[in-house]
Amino acid sequence: MKQNIKNYLKFGILLIGISCLLYQCQKVDDNEIMNSEPKSTLKVTIVRNIEHFSKSNPKIYNKLQLASQSNVLSRETEYSDDYDFYFNLDNIQIIEKTGYTQYTVVVKRFTESNDLLNYILMSHNNDDEDQYLVTYPRIEIEGELVIDYYSSTIVNLNGNSILSRGPNNCADGTPELIGFDQEYICTANACGSQNHDPGDDSCKCGITVSCTPAWTGCEWTSVAQWSCTGGGGSGTGSGSGGGGSGGSNDDDDDEDEPLETVPLINEPKTPCEKMNKLKADTGFRAKMVELKTAADNENVEKAVTLYNKTGVAPLNDKYLYAPSTGTPNDPGVKYSFYTNTQGFVHTHYEDLISVFSVKDLYDMYFTMKNGLVTDDFFYGVITEAGSAYILQIEDRIAFIAFGDANLSNEDKRFKFTSKLVKYYDVTNNGSIQDNEDGIVKMLQRKNAGLAMFKPTDNTFTDYVKLEYDSGDTIETNCNEN
16 A cells, blocks of 8 residues: 555655554555655765764764853854844754855743744864854644744854854855745665764663664755855855855865754644644544544544645645555554654454554554654544544654653564453553553553553543542543643
């Protein structure tokens, strides 16, 4: 079923197709990435392990660490009033070009703002440095704040920053947004483990080590192109990447190449924030009601896969929905996941377990092992027994570690199934409440990195978060979080 939803996905960016997962008792096909040959590739590295980065880039690390510990970026009074922020080093984006390397981090203002701020430290081959602050405004669309890329601005910080006082490549210090190009971005994510040397892809992940194996994902992305508005020098952008005037490097083969930026977003939504978005979506609620009807009346698993809307979905829908149906009286249903996959919800018909099965947990783990699927991915089940649940990613690294330890091969899944029965009383014939209590208890005790929710009624207009505390399952209203 590698291409069975292709007709649903006619939009302007390349999708990375991954082979389908088979549910319940069926095996998983080998992965297959399908894409056209790009003319050029922009290579981006995301480092999520600061210890790894400090060893492989000590000079840059020391500069960013200095800034992250400072209350203000600037030491000049008139400037610090406007640029009062701190650095977030959870994720560091690295873009390597011919004559320089860009290091981007998210910065946060102490004053409230909806803007996304990215700080760029550009380190040239001749040891010169440039610094930029990119501001991406957020605008409200259908009740949700989204990034307004075309209204983004950039400021040259040279001469005003504690990090360096470089050559100031723009004559007037104000690079200008000259447009966007569709570029093929390959993002290499380093190991999330501390038990390896920098550059070593062989993560030593295991039961006692919480880490994310190295992975690389590629997709077409809009990349902002910046150049200078002022004169001096070439005027169209120097090889040092600052755009514009003096200070260009003789060693730079990309002399007229403008500065390119790929927004770095380091603001994952909380599980409750993600659930509140779903419950406010009338289209999603309608799909859940359809699946509930199918679970009650049909002896076959049905499912919908949600994809982020790209302009071809109906205007009243926030997502593109791809339905799929399994084989009657044969537990299992297929789905495909791509770079824009948002979630997956399926049914359990009569006599199937009233909560998530081990195979369900494995399928979610397998999907999240693929780096192209974001942490916003959710996984739902609606059962004939009368129960319904949604799992949200709370901690991707913890969930991957949980899956590595309990779900990554058939032998581990068999043993884990036995533990669910023996220690948590989760069985096919168990009551809804016993199975619910057992799954919630297991997820918490195993530090699975998942948050579990259930609807308060069959209209799916509200949900409660389920947590285990002192022998009881506690229900928390997300509006209180």
